[in-house]
Each structure stands twice: as structure tokens, then as C-alpha cells.
Amino acid sequence: MRFVDEFRDPALAAALVKEIEAIAARLERGRDKPFAIMEVCGGHTHAIFRYGLEGLLPDLVEFVHGPGCPVCVLPMGRVDDCVAIAEREEVIFATFGDAMRVPGSKKSLLQAKAEGADVRMVYSPLDALTLAKRNPERQVVFFGLGFETTMPSTALTVLRAAREGVQNFSLFCNHITIIPTLRALLEQPDLGIDGFIGPGHVSMVIGTAPYRFIAEEFHKPLVVAGFEPIDLLQSLLMVLRQLEAGEAKIENQYARVVPEHGNPAALKAVAEVYEPRPTFEWRGLGSIAGSGVRLKEPYAAFDAERRFAVPDIKVADPASCRCGEVLTGALKPWACPEFGKGCTPERPLGALMVSSEGSCAAYYQYGGIKGEAA
Amino acid sequence: MCLGIPGQIVAVADEAAMLCVVDVSGVRRAVDVVCVAEPGAPLSDLVGAWVLVHVGFAMSIIDEEEAAATLKVLAEIGEAEAEMEALTTGSVDVEIPGGPHALRR
Numbered sequence: 029m030r031f032v033d034e035f036r037d038p039a040l041a042a043a044l045v046k047e048i049e050a051i052a053a054r055l056e057r058g059r060d061k062p063f064a065i066m067e068v069c070g071g072h073t074h075a076i077f078r079y080g081l082e083g084l085l086p087d088l089v090e091f092v093h094g095p096g097c098p099v100c101v102l103p104m105g106r107v108d109d110c111v112a113i114a115e116r117e118e119v120i121f122a123t124f125g126d127a128m129r130v131p132g133s134k135k136s137l138l139q140a141k142a143e144g145a146d147v148r149m150v151y152s153p154l155d156a157l158t159l160a161k162r163n164p165e166r167q168v169v170f171f172g173l174g175f176e177t178t179m180p181s182t183a184l185t186v187l188r189a190a191r192e193g194v195q196n197f198s199l200f201c202n203h204i205t206i207i208p209t210l211r212a213l214l215e216q217p218d219l220g221i222d223g224f225i226g227p228g229h230v231s232m233v234i235g236t237a238p239y240r241f242i243a244e245e246f247h248k249p250l251v252v253a254g255f256e257p258i259d260l261l262q263s264l265l266m267v268l269r270q271l272e273a274g275e276a277k278i279e280n281q282y283a284r285v286v287p288e289h290g291n292p293a294a295l296k297a298v299a300e301v302y303e304p305r306p307t308f309e310w311r312g313l314g315s316i317a318g319s320g321v322r323l324k325e326p327y328a329a330f331d332a333e334r335r336f337a338v339p340d341i342k343v344a345d346p347a348s349c350r351c352g353e354v355l356t357g358a359l360k361p362w363a364c365p366e367f368g369k370g371c372t373p374e375r376p377l378g379a380l381m382v383s384s385e386g387s388c389a390a391y392y393q394y395g396g397i398k399g400e401a402a
Numbered sequence: 403m404c405l406g407i408p409g410q411i412v413a414v415a416d417e418a419a420m421l422c423v424v425d426v427s428g429v430r431r432a433v434d435v436v437c438v439a440e441p442g443a444p445l446s447d448l449v450g451a452w453v454l455v456h457v458g459f460a461m462s463i464i465d466e467e468e469a470a471a472t473l474k475v476l477a478e479i480g481e482a483e484a485e486m487e488a489l490t491t492g493s494v495d496v497e498i499p500g501g502p503h504a505l506r507r
Binding site: 069070071075124125152153154155174177180229232294 | 434468472491
């Protein structure tokens, strides 16, 4: 069994796979398509590929790779806004490295930097705040992106800037939230997903209670999972057990890191600084109501969108790009006509090829496990 | 960015500013600990604790075994290297007592 030997507990991994096979065999009768289990988090996607977990599963069970890669769902127009801010004479534009290569309609931040814009890759929003304090004559803008995992870090940095009276620091807020996104996905009439592997570190912040509607309203199981291969196999088994029993519950396989009610200090900071936007555009998925956040009025002084008039132009993805269908599980990455041809990790056309957490980049790097891919 | 990386709190950097020095695989930097600190307790209580660090913020206290297992996974999927690269090249030395060089071993 490939890869299993290197897991923390190979015997347990083998036992889990055996039990998954047994459940699949029992469930097989009367089933004409595989059980589709979506892992929401891009980190899980990456781990599933790296450990070859798809290859360990019976044909009746498949992973569907979800939209949980914040870099991948960033629309081109927002990248253009970043470039427009970064190219201003007075601005130091600070960003996580992951965002540097995401293509805009004309260029990425990396290309803008090469052409002279002052773009700095930083590790933490705290580093951007330090840059602001060290460069009082410049405007330092931090590009805030990510789900609830990184949202507390920017909220706490804004609160710190307010406390310290730093006036030349602002945030270009592109944070997105997972719950409205899952709801939008679940409301799609032709959704072929039977259950979910819930994100580990988003849940560390928000807890498990916010997922209850998935079980209560949509009758789908969700199991919050850790990142080790054993965690993923165990969580998958927990989902399958629910399906076999005809149940839909929210379970927590990653309780060693995820408390039921999340992280109180992080949630408090997020609630203090942010409010939902009426709607936010996602690359490939279109607009999702309530899925983005912006700075509340008392923190308007730290809002880059209010400080600099950003163009905020909607830019359509390239016509040949089918990231949206891949994101919703309707199209396998290798079935996209641009996959590995017009779109590669070196020269990404669509966002799913940019980040190691994007499913296209993962398939490109590790190859298809079930034989269909290149 | 989203996966974070385990580190060990080795010193209090600035009590009032809620910053501790965290050692992440041999690289030290100031990390915000407001999300893991017990309200009202001194930050020195945290020294020695293992934490999951996300973009400069300690987000969860974990045990040493969990830290080791998480580091192993991150190394295997190539994320540890990316995170350490971001940490070493992207860190702007935060002003802490002892000067910026106190951050690096």
C-alpha cells in the first residue's frame, strides 16, 4: 500500500483503510455513483495529494476538492486593485508571499514589483505595521486575505495600530468567511456532495457550532479534521459511518486543536473590527452574499479602500479558464482544456494553478491518482 | 499561510504589548499571544508552551507530541520550507527589549 508505511501509525492507517473498504462494500448495493466527500480546506487538498490518499480509497469513495484556498478564489479585479494601490508613489504595499504571483488582468504583484512598485513580501501583518512605524513618510498598505484562520491576525493588527496611533497604516481587506460560502454551495440545486471534511484551522478560530446548519438544514455530515493522513482517513471514516447510519451530524476529529466554541479572543477581535459586506466576488464562483468582510466605521481610517480610491473593476476570467467548474466539483482539473498546456504552475492562467493548495496545481504536481490525469 | 507552523514560546518580549519570543525550528521572532494568553495571567506562564503560529500570531496551545507530528506533516508536504522561507525573509525585526538581533539565534 503506497505511502502508508510513512504515516505516524501505519497499522492504524491500514486498519482505517480496511474499514473504509468494508463500509463501501456494504453501501455499494443500489449505488450508481461514488460517494463524493468534499474537503473544504486547501491544506487538506494538499495533504490528500501528497500522501496519495485517493489511491488508497475504494472506487465507491472520492474526494471533491473544495473552494478553501483563499489565494485561488481571489478575483482578478481585486489583484488589479492591489496593483493600482501598490503603484502609487507614496505606498509600500506589504503582502503574504502567496499572493505575489496571482495573475491580475494585466500583471501580478510580482510583475508590478519588477516594474518598480514598492511591494514587500512580509511574514505577518505585524511586520507591515512595523514598516509603517519605520517609514512615517510613506503609506503602508497590508493586503489582508484568507479565511477565518488569518482574519484575527489582521483584526488584531488594526487594533494595535489604533492603540499605538499609527496613522500611515491601512488594510486592503479581502478576507472571506467560510459559512456563507458553504451555504451558497449547499443551495446549488445539482450539488452532488454527500458529506464534508471540515477545515481544521478555520474551525480552531470559529469552533464547530457554526456548521450545525449543514446537518440540520441540509442533512449532510461534516467532520472537522486535522492535517495528518491518519486524521484525514479517520475523518473520512466518520463521515461514511454517518452515511451508513443515515445520520447527519457535526463531529470533531481534531478536538486536540479545535474547541467547540472556537478561540474567544480571536472571535472578539474579528467582531470588533469587521462587518459583513453585502456581497463579495469570488473567482470562478461569482458573487456570494455575506461572504466577505470590511472594516467597521470606527476603523475607517485604517481602510485602504476608503483611503485610496480603488478602481474596483470587475474583470472576467479568461474565457478558456474553467476554474469555477473545478471549484464546485463539476469538472476534474485535468478535464480543463488549458490544464498543463496554457496553464501551468510556472505560468498560471487560472488561480487554481497558482497556489500549492489549489487543486489544479496539486494534480499537476502529484498527478492523478485514479489514472485519469496526465 | 493557512497551515501555520508549531513553535515554542521561549521568552516574554513585551508584556504590555502581548508579545512573546517564539522559537520556530531555530528561528526566533516576536509573536502576538493575545489569542492563547489567559486573561489576567502573566505572560511568563506561557514560557515553555508549544503553540501553533499563524502569520505571527499564536493561535492554539498544543502539546509537544502534536507539535512534532505537525512539523513532520508540514515538512512532508513542503509547507514547512515555505513557511520558514516566509518567516526568515519576510520578518521585519519587531522592536523588542534586547534589540532586533535578540530575535535570531
